[in-house]
Amino acid sequence: MPGTAVAGLTITGIGGVGHWSPEKPRLYTVRTALSSGHSVTTRIGFREAVFETDGFYLNGERYKIFGLNRHQLFPYTGMAAPARLQRRDAQILRGELNCNMVRCSHYPQSPHFLDACDELGLMVWEEPPGWGYVGDAEFQDIAARNVRDMIVRDRNRPSVIVWATRLNETANHPGLYARTRRLAYELDGSRQTTGAVTFHSLPGWAEDVFAYDDYESSGGNAILAKPIPGVPYLVSEAVGALDGAPAYRWTDSAAVLADQGRLHAQVHNIARSDARYAGLLGWCGIDYASVNGGDRIWDNLKTPGVMDTFRVPKPGAAFYRSQVSPSAAGPVILPMFFWDFGPASPPGGPGAGAIIATNCDRLELYVGGAHFGTGVPDTRGYGSLPHPPVFADLTVDGSGLPGLRIDGYLGGQFVKSVLMSADTARDRLELTADDASIVADGSDATRIRFRATDAHGNHRPGVTGNVALSLAGPATLIGQNPFAFGTCGGVGGGFVRSLPGKAGTVRVSAAHATLGRALVQVTVTTARSEKYL
Secondary structure, three states: OOOOOOOOOOOOOOOOOEEEEOOOOEEEEEEOOOOOOOOEEEEEEEEOOOEEEOOEEEOOEEEOOOEOOOOOOEOEOOOOOHHHHHHHHHHHHHHHHOEEEEEOOOOOOOOOHHHHHHHOOOOOEEEOOOOOOOHHHHHHHHHHEEEEEEHHHHHOOOOOEEEEEOOOOOOHHHHHHHHHHHHHHHOOOOEEEEEOOOOOOOOOOOOOEEEEOOOOOOOOOOOOOOOOHHHEEEEEEEEEOOOOOOOOOOOOHHHHHHHHHHHHHHHHHHHHHHOOOOEEEEEEOOOEEEOHHHHHOOEEEEOOOOOOOOEEEEOOOOHHOOOOOHHHHOOOOEOOOOOOOOOOOOOOEEEEEEEEEOOOOEEEEEEEEHHHHHHEEEEEHHHHOOOOOOEEEEOOOOOOOOOOOEEEEEEEEEEEEEOOOOOOHHOEEEEEOOOOEEEOOOOOEEEEEEEEEEEOOOOOOOOOEEEEEEOOOOEEOOOOOEEEOOOOOOEEEEEEEOOOOOEEEEEEEEEEOOEEEEEEEEEOOOOOOOOOO
8 A cells, every 4th residue: 555654673682782982883784674575774883872960871881072063064065065075074073173972053964974973983963954043833843844854864873862852042932842852752762852052041941951052251261151950961062253252264363263272172171070061062163154143254154163164173173183092093282373473473472371282291392492391281270171281481582483393292201293483485385185086976076275384284374365276187176266365364275076977187286476386186086985984
């Protein structure tokens, strides 16, 4: 008979399976076959994720959430990004920024992105489309249908640990949200419900996990409200462009850009200091297109991300990049300042309070080859973090353009050096591509990025002029050309997209009047790969 039929079954005798977690994202494939010969395969994982009043528990153990929000928006293409680019964002969040969770704000995101979250061990908060508004009965029917569609589509994903059943930052609508919660419980009784709110009180609220968008600050510092007693509590947004500066662009001063990282470190430190916080999801991972925000918008772009729209890490990203064990990823030393003495930079260098994100035990600083000072992690101000930042006084005489060397030590042993040059005569144009090859299907693409750097690959501020791009080979260049390099602060990017059925070698060059020329090569192949990471 035509129509829909629902059948239930119980699977028993499953043994020898391991739990899915960010550290060990074990996945299994279930094949369901009908007597008619039709079959479907579904990828699953085994894990238990529970929010309690004393924190979040993963597979029975308390687990602190450390993450960021993500908008599914790309430069030039908006949301029209192929699988490779969607998956790359998950790799950036998990592999580069060390997040164990992402909030998909504010709509269900690409299955390709979620596939990568399953594979990489990136926990997911998923929510229906909407922000700050609830309309009439017809609108509410659509909202409920969106919740249903979201859950049916993604309920088999181990990465999804909580459903938002209310629209982002809306007031209490008891009838609608009772309806969407009931849908969630009927369609998937294994996950709790939530929804980001901007009020900090319980009357009228009825989800399972209280999620607060917390933009409180005091005296130039980011602070957090205390968890509400008696309910599981998660910080769903913090910092953004509401704490600190209205924007964080490459054209802003080094002090402004570094302050972004300091504020993110502050709120994560607070969240880790009290077990009642399940954790914190900072706002946000990547800059995104927007027309709402007043002075927080430049050229239809909102810039609260710790990475810019081309996925280049700003100084604020250094905090996230440093929160990783040296045994897992090696030593990390990331100065959150520019070593520059040009007209747009302070004549005395980074000055007092220069921040260095690191997972080392001790840093030794050398200016012009001479020992200048010692830096140790600030365990007093940031003692709840796995790896507190180092604050150092780097007030120097830059007239001779001295170099900077930072030596890192672990357990008394030297492990790494970072070099920074003040000599702009040795600056260069850096051009990179994420992938050595892409597929000739007409939609596959890889990101290219170009930057003004010193001789050691550190960002150089204050660069002017444009970058001219050229492409030779079977692909299309997606991006602005020439690129307004100076307007964008010496950082830019675009995409190389394949042509249908056209294989071969693609060469992309970038040229700047004073920084010279850089070249990158991408191979386009007809061989199709199932995975891009």
